[in-house]
Amino acid sequence: MSESVVQDLRSLLGEDAVLTEPEDLVRYEEGWRYGKGKALLVARPGTTTQVATTLATCAAAGVRVIPQGANTGLVGASTPDGTGRMVVLSLERLNRRLEIDPVNRTVKVDGGVLLSALNEALLPHGLMFPIDLGADPSMGGMIATNTGGTRLLKYGDVRHNLLGIEVVLADGTVIDGLNQLRKNNTGLDVKQLFVGTSGVFGVITGAILQVVPVPGQQATALVGCASGESALLLLRALERDLADVFTAFEVISAEALAPVFSHHSSVRNPYGAARPPAYTALVELASTLPQAALDLPGLLEERLGAILETEAGEGITDVFMGRAEDLWAIRHHVSESLRQEGRVLAFDISVPRSRMAEFTQAARTLLQAEYPFVRCCDFGHWGDGGTHLNLVWNEADALRPAAELVPELQARIYDLAVKAFEGSYSAEHGVGPHNQKFYEAYTPAAIRAISGAVKQHLDPKALLATTRLD
Ligand SMILES: Cc1cc2nc3c(=O)[nH]c(=O)nc-3n(C[C@H](O)[C@H](O)[C@H](O)COP(=O)(O)OP(=O)(O)OC[C@H]3O[C@@H](n4cnc5c(N)ncnc54)[C@H](O)[C@@H]3O)c2cc1C
Numbered sequence: 001m002s003e004s005v006v007q008d009l010r011s012l013l014g015e016d017a018v019l020t021e022p023e024d025l026v027r028y029e030e031g032w033r034y035g036k037g038k039a040l041l042v043a044r045p046g047t048t049t050q051v052a053t054t055l056a057t058c059a060a061a062g063v064r065v066i067p068q069g070a071n072t073g074l075v076g077a078s079t080p081d082g083t084g085r086m087v088v089l090s091l092e093r094l095n096r097r098l099e100i101d102p103v104n105r106t107v108k109v110d111g112g113v114l115l116s117a118l119n120e121a122l123l124p125h126g127l128m129f130p131i132d133l134g135a136d137p138s139m140g141g142m143i144a145t146n147t148g149g150t151r152l153l154k155y156g157d158v159r160h161n162l163l164g165i166e167v168v169l170a171d172g173t174v175i176d177g178l179n180q181l182r183k184n185n186t187g188l189d190v191k192q193l194f195v196g197t198s199g200v201f202g203v204i205t206g207a208i209l210q211v212v213p214v215p216g217q218q219a220t221a222l223v224g225c226a227s228g229e230s231a232l233l234l235l236r237a238l239e240r241d242l243a244d245v246f247t248a249f250e251v252i253s254a255e256a257l258a259p260v261f262s263h264h265s266s267v268r269n270p271y272g273a274a275r276p277p278a279y280t281a282l283v284e285l286a287s288t289l290p291q292a293a294l295d296l297p298g299l300l301e302e303r304l305g306a307i308l309e310t311e312a313g314e315g316i317t318d319v320f321m322g323r324a325e326d327l328w329a330i331r332h333h334v335s336e337s338l339r340q341e342g343r344v345l346a347f348d349i350s351v352p353r354s355r356m357a358e359f360t361q362a363a364r365t366l367l368q369a370e371y372p373f374v375r376c377c378d379f380g381h382w383g384d385g386g387t388h389l390n391l392v393w394n395e396a397d398a399l400r401p402a403a404e405l406v407p408e409l410q411a412r413i414y415d416l417a418v419k420a421f422e423g424s425y426s427a428e429h430g431v432g433p434h435n436q437k438f439y440e441a442y443t444p445a446a447i448r449a450i451s452g453a454v455k456q457h458l459d460p461k462a463l464l465a466t467t468r469l470d
Contacts, residue, residue: 002040002085005061009043009087012053017044017093028068028079028088032135033346034434035076037466038084046093048110048166048174048205055203056172058087064463065089065170067199069141070114074348075432077198077467078141086466091140094205100125106163106180107211111140111204118209127211130155134332140204146196148428150331153383154247154286155212157428158195165191166206170459180208193454198430198467201458215247215286219296220327221304222270222320224277225251228357230315231279231382235353237312238283241303245296248284249383250331253360256377256390259337260330267329270320277317281382282331284324297321334379338390341377343398345406347389349417350427356382359421363389363413371409373397386427389413410438418442431467439469 009018019025019042030036040063045051058065064086068078080086091112098118099108102125109118116136119128131142133149141147143165148157155161164179177190193201225231231251238246254276261269283304285296301321307313320327338344351359364376373393380387391409398405417423425438440448452470455462 002063005057005063005087006041008057008061009041009054012057013043013045013050017046017050018042019044025088028071028090031074031076031079032072033074033076035079035432037080037082037086039080039088040085042088042090044090044093046096048094048168051089051091051094051168051203051205052172052174054087054089055168055170059171059461059463062461062463063087065203066466067091067140067144067203067464069112069138069144070136072135072137073141073145073432074429075426075434077145077430077432077434077465079466081466089203091138091203091205094140097206100127100211101180102127104180105211106208108178108180108206108208109139110206111138111143111166113139115139115142122211123214126214128214129209130161130212131158139207139209143195143204143207144197144199145430146428148381148384148386150250150381151247151284152381152386153249159192161210162191162195162207163210164208165194165204167194167202167204169202170461170463174205175202178206178208182210193458196430197469198432198465200465200467200469201454202464213288215288217287217289217291217294217296218247218324219285219300220322220324221283221300222318222322222327222330223281223283223304223316224271224318225279225281226315226317227278228360230312231281232354232357233312233315234281234283234307235383237307237310238303241307242285242299245285245287245294245299246283247286248282250282250380251382251387252280252282252331252334252379253377254278254280255375256334256338256379257330259341259377260333263337263340264333267333268326270322271318282327331379335388335390338377338392341375341392342394343392343402345391345409347387347391347410347413347417348427348429349387349389349413349423349425350385351387351417351421351423353382353385355421355423356385356387359417359423360387360389362416362420366412366416367391370412371405373399374409414438414442431469433466436468
């Protein structure tokens with residue numbers, strides 16, 4: 001059966017579109033952070049019709065398929081399982097369609113188009129796709145994970161910027177939902193089934209995205225905050241005064257900040273020899289207005305000065321204006337610097353913004369009481385209620401091996417976030433095998449039943465994906 005699938009796909013897609021040699025498969029078999037399996041083959045169709053042919057061929061043979069974009073996902077959802085019997089359906093060659101409509105301010109893209117290629121094509125039109133992150137994912141992968149990123153505060157996530165979608169179902173049926181309209185209230189909005197559902201219901205081959213004008217100027221500052229509560233007061237004051245131009249509010253704890261400067265001498269430490277305060281907020285403003293019409297750096301400096309005179313200013317310890325590249329470099333070095341500090345267990349949690357300080361404090365209290373050898377190095381998108389709580393420890397100091405500690409810490413932190421703080425165990429990275437057991441623990445039975453019924457309708461033989469949403 002496997003051999004005939006290989007032959008059939010080769011004759012339908014062409015020799016070079018089907019990879020079977022172990023050395024060719026390796027890069028498709030291991031995820032960025034989690035997920036390592038074995039593929040039967042990698043199919044690389046170049047058109048929607050070829051995707052449909054691939055899926056119909058696999059369905060006829062009862063072969064399971066894992067859709068894969070740029071393989072930058074962080075929950076192990078883009079790689080095959082360990083059976084060696086799954087087909088990796090790579091969308092990397094499905095990247096030819098990229099049609100820009102500057103007046104409609106939309107773009108029609110193939111599912112395999114990379115974010116960098118999209119933005120490169122949009123730039124001459126003065127446009128950009130506003131989801132911004134430290135990786136270069138594909139459009140299909142971004143839709144399947146509903147990517148958030150650092151400017152969600154201003155532009156929303158992928159869902160907010162998606163107008164239409166083209167999907168191929170497990171049996172090869174093509175659904176053309178390439179809607180270009182901003183207003184279209186005519187029944188079921190079918191694209192929503194495929195947003196953030198990890199390729200479980202179908203393979204995204206095309207999309208219509210809404211794009212935005214590129215801001216001509218930015219202003220950035222680092223603001224030291226004595227506590228998490230002070231950071232939230234600052235957020236509120238900034239939104240009140242500057243909502244029109246406020247694009248990012250990232251917060252880094254002192255524990256997450258210090259390793260950036262110890263491991264990267266090229267990154268300037270604005271605090272110098274002084275100990276950083278409990279939290280540092282990276283504040284960004286952006287505008288399409290020219291500086292002659294609006295002096296954004298001047299405005300940011302003036303407003304921060306004014307906030308310092310108010311109650312919100314009481315917890316502010318420092319203000320550093322700086323170049324966007326320099327300040328964002330600090331934020332972008334956090335994850336990788338923490339990995340140099342010891343064992344890292346990363347979380348992608350969200351809670352209501354108003355409870356962020358209380359949540360991170362509760363996590364610290366729990367860890368200090370029960371896991372004193374674990375450092376809580378939290379940082380993230382506080383502007384949209386997201387925190388990448390990273391727990392770091394030296395394995396030599398740990399009371400138990402990581403294999404025991406990791407599930408225990410996950411259970412404790414997720415219970416705290418989901419049950420006590422009405423939060424999410426996966427704010428922006430999706431479910432995937434990495435979060436499967438938490439999906440089962442925290443998803444209400446009624447929602448799982450609906451999701452299971454949709455799966456049964458769209459993919460009754462459960463051939464697509466390794467994630468289960470039933
Ligand atoms: C350094 C780094 C920083 C990151 N920062 C952020 C961040 O700030 N915010 C954030 O939200 N994420 C972030 N991520 C996560 C990641 O980039 C996103 O999840 C990304 O959108 C995944 O896209 P991809 O093309 O790499 O998909 P893949 O990793 O290939 O796949 C991810 C999931 O989507 C499915 N899939 C892929 N393509 C398709 C398709 N065409 N049709 C159907 N299903 C498909 C896969 O089966 C899998 O379930 C980061 C990752 C890295 C490595």
